[in-house]
Amino acid sequence: MLDVAGQEKALLALANDDFLADVRLLSQSQLSELRHRSITCAIEADTTFAGKPVRLRVGVDGRFPLSLPAIFLVPADAMGFIPHVEVDGDGYVCFAQTEGLLLDAANPVGILRESLARAIAVLSGGVSGENRADFTDELAAYWHRVALKVPISSFLHVDSVPREVVAYRAGQNFVLVADRDDDVRSYYNGENWKHKPTARHSALYVPLITSPQVPPPRRGRLWTIEQIRGIVRTSLPEQAYGEVERLCKRHRSEELVILGVPRPSGGVILVGLLFRDVNGGHPLLAGRAQDPPVPLEIHRYDIAYLLPRGGGRIDLHKRRVLVAGCGAVGGHIVLALARTGIGHLTLVDPDVMTPEITFRHVLGNSAIDRPKVEALRKEIAAKYPYVTVAVHQQRIEESFAAGRVKPNDFDLIILATGNSTVELYLNELLYKSDGAPPMVFAWLEPYGIGGHVLLALPGRPGCLRCLYTPYWKGESSLANRAAFAAPGQVFGKDDLGCGSLYTPYGALDAERTADQAVSLSLEALLGQEPSSPLLSWKGLPMHFLAAGFQLSPRYQMGVQELHDTRFEYINPLCPVCAER
Known part of the structure; x- marks a missing residue:
């Protein structure tokens, strides 16, 4: 930023411009007229528009050249009532939108000259009537x-x-x-x-x-x-x-x-x-x-104004999404879906918030001892308008069995339960159901080495079971072939005994996986993803390796290779999704 002497020098450099005549600094009493604009230094000069003599004032505040100068027409109504001039005020000329504006602070005189040129264009357009539509x-x-x-x-x-x-x-x-x-x-x-x-x-x-x-x-x-x-x-x-x-x-x-x-x-x-x-x-x-x-x-x-203004999509507002599992990953998914414009959410999870997950769950300690689904419903109601949320505090398989939640009522089902056994069961259940919606599975690996998201479209090849199906000769036990961790390892950690068992990962890991899950979910809802990709992100392995664990060969793949092979997991012999 410039001191007052530097501001004066930059402003007086405009005296070299042919458009301005008799450039002079404003006195302190004249500057007081612009105090409401925080102007610290200004010049006044004579010029003509359409043969009419007028005066322009160019002033800067204490932040210049990190901020634009202010330009004023004197008198304010010298050109009549024209767009972008505060005719009933101080004659301020609105000549530029400041959103996303980049200024070259190393060239303050250049900023002044460009601003003056834009202000003159605005005034000229007002005199000619060219910008009359700007009134409306x-x-x-x-x-x-x-x-x-x-x-x-x-x-x-x-x-x-x-x-x-x-x-x-x-x-x-x-x-x-x-x-x-x-x-x-x-x-x-x-x-x-x-x-x-x-x-x-x-x-x-x-x-x-x-x-x-x-x-x-x-x-x-x-x-x-x-x-x-x-x-x-x-x-x-x-x-x-x-x-x-x-x-x-x-x-x-x-x-x-x-x-x-x-x-x-x-x-x-x-x-x-x-x-x-x-x-x-x-x-x-x-x-x-x-x-x-x-x-x-x-x-x-109204929703048609607020939602696009905030980056959401109005064409998602009538979509109905079921989220099963409202833990660290699922909680982030739920709030992100509300922000995208999804108008109807159903949340299923049996658990309550506990202090141990405070730092990796989106709800934090304000929801301790409350059911996760109910706390998330309250959070959405307080933050995001036009979102209806139904909640079921029970396991998703029990909700399906009791008929409280019916798969065909939804446009998409997201499963983030952290329980592979249950999700494999639901994967098969939904593939066998007529008219079942697309499913998105989201899960994390320990110690931040990565996360995965899979889109399954019932009736088409590519499902969760493909990852667990014995595929190579001699393979007998089920292991997730997407994993970055080598099979046969146990990652559960307990700090206070077996009742405190948990998988170690952080909030950023959960949020990154949730972002990927929501992006893929929107592509499915909007018909932008017609197939069933497996998407994976990789984190750094230091903590994982320091804990004595081993990586799988898949971890050695680069980002581009993971993307290029996103459909190669599909098993033509899968007992669930393979064509009969």
Whole structure:
């Protein structure tokens, strides 16, 4: 970062630019006007746009050149109301998106010149009208400046259908809008609403088809009723407008209207309009009301907005996934699935959380002595909206046998029980079932030497039994041919006696295996993996070898070879999946 003298030197270098004239440093009294922007040093210069003389200010804060300069138009309305200029404020020009921006801090003068060039392009586009569509793209920002400072949380399904919706009040303010009460409950996963409304009203949702051709509202220049009528009339096709007319036949003394405004660059902004003292009809048609109406800010909480915004996939939301085994690997799998967008999870595990697994389980010590499945359900309900979770505190084979869990109810089954005997049994059971879904098996090896994930598609070659089937002549006992540990070794460790037996591995090993399992699961659900791969990752062997254990020949494979041979485990003589 530069001291003030260094900032002044860099800023004054702009005097060499032909576009600027009479470059001078701002005095301390002038800098005080920009204190709200944390500006520590700034220049002012004269220039012209479209033959009109204007002034520009270029200022930097104490972090420069690790931060962008701020550029201001003086006076703020010198070019009228144009996009990306805070005309009703200090004339700040928004010329760059800072997300992911890389600055060459070794070249502060270059940063200033590039920033000035971008700001000039923004101003030129505003004068020519070239960037006029940006008004609508940035409508949310303009609306925020003029709206009532009590935002409304929206759970509406944002589509193209005008309709009556439900609005909820807390005290004097509207706080929620939704199509149904159940939409709000879905957000809270059936838990109690955090801010229970005190009154329920009807409101109108009007989704515009085209963007408004009027400037956004400003302080002292809000949209009038006549402007709003024009926006609705010109932004809707005949059929949709006819439906709005039908919905507006009835009116109340107070009407809340939610407009869905399409952005030219994509997406939809919701804005609220509160009409008070309504009489003589609905104000969207010919009725009268306080003019202008009160602008209300709308915050979107609908699944179609939140999920893609957080990196999830909306096309996974209706998928149903069963996770059997909610230990270190399974726990990470469960929470990761919730984040990806899976909307329905069923968890099966008989165990409770114990202190011994605190540092390798995703739940930590907050869940000690609680059933893992119930603690995970609570964790998801507290963290991730729109995910329904059913739980069964019992062994998966018992759940199947009792009919509490039916395989065909799911789109995918993930088995992370850590019990190979049970998983081999379930592998065969599901292969013999009609219409059984894909299965993903996930397991770890001791001391962090690796982990494995296998996708099995009932009815196709490649299953868990393929790994355990005696394949070479003379082989008699079952051993997992994917293992990085040589067969015939026992890895169970106990610190307090036989009742404390466990397999040593760490949280990062569990998380790495879980990530691989979730990635393969999503590929299966989305139809991106039509076969049955065996995926393996390798860790470092030092602790394993130091404990006196031996590695298998498969551990010597490199990452590329493990990938290239991911289907070679499939046994054409497998008694479960081989074609008869």
